[in-house]
Amino acid sequence: MSDERGLSRRSMLRGAVGAAAAIGAAGALAGTANAGTVAASGWSTGRRVPKERIGIQLYTLRNDLRADLEGTLEALADIGYRNVELAGTYGRSVQEFRGLLDRYGLRAVSAHVGFDGADLDALIADAKVLGYHYADCAYANYGSIAEWRDFATRLDKAGEAFRKAGIKYGYHNHAHEFQKIDGVRPFDVIAEVTSRHNVHFEYDLYWLVEGGIDPVEQYYREFGRVRQFHVKDRKPGGGFADLGTGTIDFGEIFRDTRRGHVSHFIVEHDQPTDALNTAEVGYKYLADLRF
Secondary structure, eight states: OOHHHHHHHHHHHHOSOHHHHHHHHHHHHHHHHHHHHHHHTTOOTTOOOOGGGEEEEGGGGHHHHHHOHHHHHHHHHHHTOOEEEESOOTTSOHHHHHHHHHHTTOEEEEEEOOOTTSOHHHHHHHHHHHTOSEEEEOOOOOSSHHHHHHHHHHHHHHHHHHHHTTOEEEEEOOSGGGSOBTTBOHHHHHHHHSOTTTEEEEEEHHHHHHTTOOHHHHHHHTTTTEEEEEEOEEOTTSSEEOTTSSSOOHHHHHHHTOSSOOOEEEEOOSSOSSHHHHHHHHHHHHHHOOO
């Protein structure tokens, strides 16, 4: 696609949000400045997030995708993204959606896919069409440890089915899995009951911090099982922020977790006011970050 076409498309999509875009660009520059501060403190400037590992969770852009699916995918490609994590196909068949990804030079590297009550064979068949090799259960919540244990048993069986089909299946955390029930953390039940061969973890760094958990310490508690990061920032008083404009020190986290096998660094924001601007700020922040 030509630069002229991309700029025209994005101008149409974003309408009269030039001021917001300018604010976002300033945020991205602030993030870059923060990265420079980190480097000045003695950390190596040679480490960076490889661009081929940067992705975005399409849930961040759900409203834009519903309004203009093709234009939004094209805009993501214009920003520089090559990888996306899916959260549905927005009314298109998996074949149609794969065709759109191919058209705009995007690839699905992961997807949020619920397994309870689902036809696993159908989910696996869809994954093969869409092309992703990672999938994650996005959410679960139960009131008792017994229920969490039952869930983890089902999760492990689903993970085994995905593994046999060549797809890595994982669990994506929120904060509540780290709040004890009868003295036990539900997340620890998931880790204990599931096999590391069947179930990996996609750590949502925002929710770890929100739950009072040290992301680095938690990373090493499950060392080798953490294969994906959801990278989203936190406002000083709580709530979501664009990357580089909040309080989470991603440089420190990435530096201290560089040992291991994190395959994807996925930009996400649950409640963006300008999703394309959030996507652009997030991509630039991760691409420019040195740690």
